[in-house]
Amino acid sequence: MARVAGVSQATVSLVLGGKWHGRVSERTAQAVRDAAGGLGYRPNLAARSLRLGATRTALLVVPALTHEYFARVYAGAARVADEHGFGVVLYPSPAGVGPARDPFGSARAAIDGVIASSMAADALTGIGDGGLPLVMLDSDPGVPGGPPTVNLAVADGMRRITRHLVALGHRRIAHIASDVDAWTFRVRTDAVAAELAAAGLPAPGRFVSALHVTAGRDAAVRALSAPGPRPTALLCDDDILAAGACKGARALGLRVPDDVSVSGFDDLSLATALDPELTTVRLPAESIGEHGMTALLALLAGRPAPPVELPLTLVPRASTAPAP
Template structure:
């Protein structure tokens, strides 16, 4: 019978009728393929009855690990990356890991990496929305990429942004829009390239479809100028598709500076569905990208890598959220 002091893994093993090594596998999250699901459940139930909690600090010292993961993002100011962190941290905590967030801008190089020898300070890295060659800067530390080019060498979790752009195009086409402008982010990331390519292909496939593009920085003032260049064309678009919700705010400003009403004279859409989407007036039609699920699936994939596996996560679908910023094409449009 278990002793009356703090329960140990030996107590759990005795309670469950298994070996201590089986207890270690199950409570360390390494049982898959080695222990049956029924046995794993028996061990967890025994640990719960006894109130057993593994000594993670001692286990880390014994295994030579820190049980810490680094989450690298381009910026800490965007709400999107806060949601990514929340999803990753939830899964990490369930497996006894902690997460440290680190901003690493697009123009950073290997000399700017957070650790001279990352393998001595962390067990693995989640790198979100960065170029795929960032993985080479970490000297063999296990890496999972998020929202990055899936053709890279590291395991990668991505959004299905192409389907999101096709959904936006179909929505606008059903409202009668054929002249569609793309207010693009001038950032050399895979996700923005994929969004633009999918949108251009979808619009050009429409009968009478016309696609025009103008790019700017991921900032309201620059987005306003990029949208203004499209609205000043001799035959301007009747709808603007923006690469993210912040860019849409710039499009609103450009429209109002020219006396255009959204959506009466001009429809506007975004992508991401962050807080600004419902702060705008009218509220923004956008594609909701599950940022928290991105972080959670990325952390799950990294745990599999740390356990010696080869994860192959599928793309995460977006959801078109129709709000007040889109309406029928103006009657003057052909």
């Protein structure tokens, strides 16, 4: 590999070991990576683990394997991990609250660190006896002495979508809210209420739902059938709930968006499969996975991992329109 890249064996070792920054140029590092790819090189992780006393494996814990968002988070984390000779094992802990079962019996012997997405911090105490380096994604950043966090600007995203509906003239907005008691959903509820209050509008009716289409449909029917003036917009905590809300509106003979606007949150593939296509907020899922793995690598190298917050993007589409 050194001959193909035109460099020394020491340089190859630095690049493949992820220790080249500040010691060789990006051009040289890329030449080594190109040579490795051309030769079909794959590191012997078992041998390296024995030599270094580390597994070079990270565990990514998520609440669900079936949700597209977490698949994208994994893709981002795995890409960064691969660049540094690490692997990522994906592990579901559906409840999102602790303690999660240690998938290895003794995680300290099998993995070097943990990345947890949309989980409660105390849910991880059972993995490696809580003694492994830990990075939290989409988690409360205000926990004193807590692990490093990589978060989404969830509150700003909810403010943006609320302002979008208010700008369209909606004054009666119902919030179809997730029933999951997690930081990310509590932030959404607070942001919607605060934004409507700032606009001089009443607090939204809040209709709690499990995170699946049928439950979202039922919550939307409750919201649209409740006593008093009917809401002109349904603001949903995620795209899956929004898909259910569209079905609920149609079940009552209402048209989206002519009679009622519907918004989501996530920008899943589902958002453009719906008709009309869904107004939503785009989450940089792969980017949060990349930043999470980068933070874990910093911890493992003894470097600081400062908190990160990633911006979100409002994506207006045809499911929202001026209030009737």
